[in-house]
Amino acid sequence: MNSATAPASGKLTAATSGFVLAAAVTVLFNTALAWAKDAYAPLNGLMQSLTGHHWTTHGLADLVLFAGLGFILTNTRMAQRIDPNRLIGALIGAVAAAALGLALWFAFV
């Protein structure tokens, strides 16, 4: 698409908006869970006991949250009420904060 002919704005479908917001929440949850299980050994042990390895449980929790929240937000159309640019900004911010949060945690804590 040539930017000169592109529409100035546009709306995202309920499914896209819902899953974008779900992704932003999930990446933040992912980092928070990594911090929590690293800081609190019983949680790590519980996650280990559920699937045999804490990392497997962690990944499944992320997947369930992303898919579940995505479907809920799609059906309720909640995320579609948010301006698409703010939604995209929230996703980029969430990914940057979550990635930096992981690196700093394991570097200094």
Next chain:
Amino acid sequence: MAISTSDIILLAHAGFGVTGCLAAVWVFVEALNAQPANARRMRTAALVTALSMAGAWICGGYWYVHFYPLEKTLILRGPWPFAHNLFMETKEHLFFITAILAFLLPVAAREKVYANAAARKLVLSVAALIAITGLAVEGAGAVIEHGAKVALLRGGSIGAQQ
């Protein structure tokens, strides 16, 4: 030549990861030039991204759970313990972010990217984030493997001196 199952799984993990990153760059380029004519190709590339990252997850996860503990012990006893304490710990969790973004990409690519500026911006952003975080994960993998290598080399040199 002795190539073990562990080697194949590990290399498949890295191969799937690189393929996912390249496919994300492919989506980025298609979105930059979004037209009705390349919409289907962009959706295919987005699907390749998601499937590749799923493959990287399955292979990497299997290897991490079944084969990494031995390498972890080696790294922690070697001169580069940070290869595990910082790089592996960050990588194993950062990968989930890359994978979630990869699963989001086919959903975003279903939009009419050629006619919707917001959808185009979203696809460009998600594809770029996948490529950036994916390359960071790949780089961390290289540091981890070097951590194991220097541990083995040091162990070998100590053994040679004795």
